[in-house]
Amino acid sequence: MNLAPQSVQAPPVDPITVEVIGSALASIAEEMGETLVRAAHSTNIKERRDISTCLFDAAARTLCQAMHIPMHLGSLIGIVETVVARYPLAEISEGDVFIGNDAYTGGGTHLPDIVLAEPIFFEGTLVGWATNTAHHADFVDRGHAHIFQEGIRIPPVRLYRKGELVQDVLDVVLLNLQVPGERLADLRAQMAANRQGIIRFRHLCQRYGLATMQAAQHALLDYAERLTRSGIASIPSGVYEFSDTFDSEEIEGILDFKLRLEVKGDEIHLDFDAPLQVRAGINLVMTGLLATVYYALKTVIGPDIPPNAGFFRPIHVTATRGSVLNAVAPAAVNSRLDSGQRVVDLVLGALAKAVPERVTAAHNGACVYADFSGVDPRTGKYYVYVETIGGGFGARATKDGLDGVHVHLTNTSNLPVEALETEYPLTVERYELVNDSGGAGKHRGGMALHRRVRSEHDGCRTFIFGARVRTAPWGLNGGLSGAKAHFDYINPGEAPKNAKARLDTGSCVAIVTPGAGGYGPPGERDPALVQRDLADEKISAEVARHVYGLKS
Numbered sequence: 001m002n003l004a005p006q007s008v009q010a011p012p013v014d015p016i017t018v019e020v021i022g023s024a025l026a027s028i029a030e031e032m033g034e035t036l037v038r039a040a041h042s043t044n045i046k047e048r049r050d051i052s053t054c055l056f057d058a059a060a061r062t063l064c065q066a067m068h069i070p071m072h073l074g075s076l077i078g079i080v081e082t083v084v085a086r087y088p089l090a091e092i093s094e095g096d097v098f099i100g101n102d103a104y105t106g107g108g109t110h111l112p113d114i115v116l117a118e119p120i121f122f123e124g125t126l127v128g129w130a131t132n133t134a135h136h137a138d139f140v141d142r143g144h145a146h147i148f149q150e151g152i153r154i155p156p157v158r159l160y161r162k163g164e165l166v167q168d169v170l171d172v173v174l175l176n177l178q179v180p181g182e183r184l185a186d187l188r189a190q191m192a193a194n195r196q197g198i199i200r201f202r203h204l205c206q207r208y209g210l211a212t213m214q215a216a217q218h219a220l221l222d223y224a225e226r227l228t229r230s231g232i233a234s235i236p237s238g239v240y241e242f243s244d245t246f247d248s249e250e251i252e253g254i255l256d257f258k259l260r261l262e263v264k265g266d267e268i269h270l271d272f273d274a275p276l277q278v279r280a281g282i283n284l285v286m287t288g289l290l291a292t293v294y295y296a297l298k299t300v301i302g303p304d305i306p307p308n309a310g311f312f313r314p315i316h317v318t319a320t321r322g323s324v325l326n327a328v329a330p331a332a333v334n335s336r337l338d339s340g341q342r343v344v345d346l347v348l349g350a351l352a353k354a355v356p357e358r359v360t361a362a363h364n365g366a367c368v369y370a371d372f373s374g375v376d377p378r379t380g381k382y383y384v385y386v387e388t389i390g391g392g393f394g395a396r397a398t399k400d401g402l403d404g405v406h407v408h409l410t411n412t413s414n415l416p417v418e419a420l421e422t423e424y425p426l427t428v429e430r431y432e433l434v435n436d437s438g439g440a441g442k443h444r445g446g447m448a449l450h451r452r453v454r455s456e457h458d459g460c461r462t463f464i465f466g467a468r469v470r471t472a473p474w475g476l477n478g479g480l481s482g483a484k485a486h487f488d489y490i491n492p493g494e495a496p497k498n499a500k501a502r503l504d505t506g507s508c509v510a511i512v513t514p515g516a517g518g519y520g521p522p523g524e525r526d527p528a529l530v531q532r533d534l535a536d537e538k539i540s541a542e543v544a545r546h547v548y549g550l551k552s
Contacts, residue, residue, distance in 0.1 A: 013215045018223070021208065021216040022064075022306060028200040029053050029066040032132060036193035041185035042137045044386050047419050048412045050135035052076065053193060055201065057217050058126045060084040061309035070295035071340055071409040073307075074287035075101075075108040075133045079115045082106025082156045094121040095163030097191065098156050099173070103147070103336075104329040105155035109288035110281075110336050112139045112151070112386075114187070116159070118194045122205040127213070130197035132190050137386040138177045140371045141461045144250065144281035144332040152176035178373070179384055224310030229266035231301030232314055235354050237263045242349035246324075246342045247470040249487065250280040250335060254470060255324065259346040263354070268297065270347070272319040272326075281334035281465075283327035284343070286319070292340040292409060293317050296347035300358050337367035337388075337409055338467040344408045345474075352476055357397045361445055361517030362473035363407040364391030366485060368466035368513045370453070372503075376425050377457045385424045387415055392438050392446035392473065392482050392516030400529075401446030401516045403538070404433050425456040434483065434512060436540050439472075440547040441479030441518020442525050447538060448483055448515040455503035462489075463500045468514035479518030480547070486512050522547050 013021075032053035040046040052072030054065040060080045065073055079100045083092075086106075098117045100107025108115055113133045120128040143149035154173060158166055174180040205213050239262045246255040258273040270293055277283045284292075290312075297315060298305060305311055319326035324339055345362050352359040372385040388410050393402035406412055417428045430452040439445035455462075464487045472481035489501040490508045503509065530548045533539045544550040 013212055013219055017208070017212065018216045018219045021204065021213065022220045024204055025055055025064045028197050029055055029064050031200065032130065032193045032197040033066045033068055035196045036132055036134065036189050039189035039192050040134070041189070042182050043415055043419055043423055044137040045134050045186055045189070047415050048387070050412045051132060053132040053197070055197065056080045056129040056131065058128055060129070061221065063128065063217060063220070063308050065307045069409065069411045071109060071288060071291055071337060072113065072133050073294065074285070074291035075113050075115050076131045078106045078108065078287045079117050079156050080129050080131060083117060086156065089126065092119055092126065093162045094119065095160060096158055097160035097194070099159040099169070100154050100156035102153040102155050103285045103333045107154055107156050108133065109285055110333045111153065112136050114154070116187070116190045116194055118198065120198050120201050122202055122210060125210065127205060127210065128201055130194040130201065132193050134186055134190055135386070136183055136186060137384045138179055138183060140178065140373045140384050140386070140463065144334050145279040146330040147332050148330060150281065150332055150334050179382060220306060221308055221310035224306045224308050225313045227302055227305045228311045229314050231305065232263060232268050233266040235263045235301070235351070237265060238354065240350040240353045242346050242353070244342055244345050244349060245471045246339065246467060248280065248282050248335065248338055248467050249465040249469060250282055251278055257325070257342055257346055259350050261347070261350040267314045267316065269316045270318070272343070272346070274319065274323040274325040277322055277324050277327045277331040279332070281332040282324060282336065282339050283331040283333050284325050284336040284339045285333060286326050288336055288340060289319060289325055289343065290317055292343045293347060295409065296344045300348070300351050300355065335367070335369065335465055340409050341365050341367055341467065349474070356477060359476065360394035360396050360401070361439065361441070361476040361479050361519045362482070363394045363516050364448065364468060364482065364514040365473045366391065366467040366514050367410045368485060368511060370462065370464045370509070370511055372424065372426060372453065372455070372460055372462045374457060374460040378425060383424055385420065385426065388412060389449055389451055389511055389513050390414065391448045391513035394473065394516040395439070395441055395443040395445045395479055395519035397519060398443070400444045401438060403438070403447040404449045405446065427454045427456055428452070429454050429508060434515065435537055436543050437483035437515030438538065439475045439480040439482040439516060439518035440522040440543065441475055442520025442522070443479070443518060444525070444533065444538070445473070445475065445479070445482045445516035445518045448485070448513045450510070450512045452508055452510045454506065454508045456505060458504040460503040462503055462509055464509060464511055466513065473514055473517045475517035476519050478521035480522060482515030482517050485514045523549060
């Protein structure tokens with residue numbers, strides 16, 4: 001059996017065939033995602049779609065990532081590169097499946113994202129990897145001073161060996177999880193997704209032949225690199241710097257993040273400066289930082305560029321080792337998405353100085369997270385409900401921002417109220433857009449969301465966190481800032497408080513996410529649009545008078 005990933009010699013492939021194979025690979029990744037969502041058990045996957053799928057070539061280079069969650073690329077590139085580096089090729093067999101979640105040994109970017117990677121063989125040759133990650137609704141009611149408090153750490157190890165389950169590994173993993181039955185069902189869905197990808201990939205190899213497939217893959221990477229270099233070259237060469245503040249419910253005070261971005265012809269260099277890592281879950285590892293930067297740059301230099309390893313080649317990223325943006329063990333990483341959202345703000349803020357027409361004002365800049373857990377009195381079983389809640393989308397040079405959506409790295413759906421109240425002993429009292437939360441401007445920033453959840457049993461444990469609580473999402477080119485977030489725990493007869501909390505029957509948590517910044521001076525906004533915003537209750541009469549100058 002030939003395991004070496006070397007390319008088979010083949011004549012150049014015509015561009016049409018390359019395009020067809022590239023589109024087929026992209027559709028395979030998307031089909032893997034749909035398989036995972038439809039087969040999953042937990043609401044976080046089947047409803048909120050908190051998953052990602054990706055195909056790699058035999059040399060661990062990204063071929064395509066489905067349009068899911070940008071941050072998850074950091075988990076996927078980590079595990080495949082680690083497996084290829086750690087295990088001799090002669091020891092990798094058809095039917096092997098590797099599992100991982102650890103941010104420091106190549107398994108992920110935070111522990112709830114469990115990754116499965118399976119090699120793809122065709123006619124005895126290793127030709128690629130099918131991978132997926134899913135956020136498992138577990139790992140709650142824990143501390144976040146360091147990663148050892150955050151849950152079981154799984155380095156990339158075999159879950160299946162030559163098609164046979166390694167039961168001991170599965171037993172160890174499930175013993176450390178709070179809802180093991182649900183986790184097992186979701187892991188089986190992840191297995192099904194990878195198997196679907198392998199079947200489709202092999203069909204492509206049978207149709208076009210291995211030589212043509214490998215030549216097309218090389219051509220796809222080179223094509224993405226050319227498009228990326230062309231997009232970078234469209235930005236004026238120079239050094240662009242930007243700084244922003246970062247706050248979180250998990251830390252005291254405010255941190256300063258800085259970026260020095262340099263465009264040199266058709267290459268781009270990004271150097272991040274951040275404080276030393278902290279005893280809280282906001283730390284981000286390098287693979288997560290890379291995934292974040294790749295996303296942010298892609299939105300500016302070419303949204304249609306194929307998301308593969310060719311795109312990465314002209315992009316160079318550095319950050320101080322041991323800092324919040326390049327953490328080392330044993331820093332906690334559970335809330336790394338909040339820091340990642342601020343990295344996006346840094347990149348877009350720097351590029352706004354070069355190509356402002358391509359950049360939005362700051363989006364909500366947070367990953368507002370809520371988890372609820374306890375024993376469901378209806379079933380007597382432990383439950384975990386996890387949700388990330390959207391907010392405002394930054395205004396654009398030509399359009400208003402979107403209201404109440406997930407942005408940047410948190411590209412998930414919400415959990416519908418009907419599904420939430422059916423699955424869990426919780427009630428949603430309010431779910432609405434927040435008036436006046438979008439920053440004023442020629443184009444208005446998007447509005448925040450308010451979600452208020454009531455416990456229907458005693459002993460519900462909840463933890464709410466997010467960013468932009470003490471600092472606001474900035475406006476651009478004269479636009480005003482969006483509104484800040486705030487979270488209140490409301491127990492009958494008590495004043496609101498911000499902390500991890502126990503909710504008993506009738507107690508609530510009110511979650512208000514950040515809005516987004518406006519674009520352009522408010523005085524340039526079309527009065528007809530201001531009237532529309534008043535009619536739609538997107539702004540108040542006071543804002544219309546004092547900010548937009550509307551008299552009635």
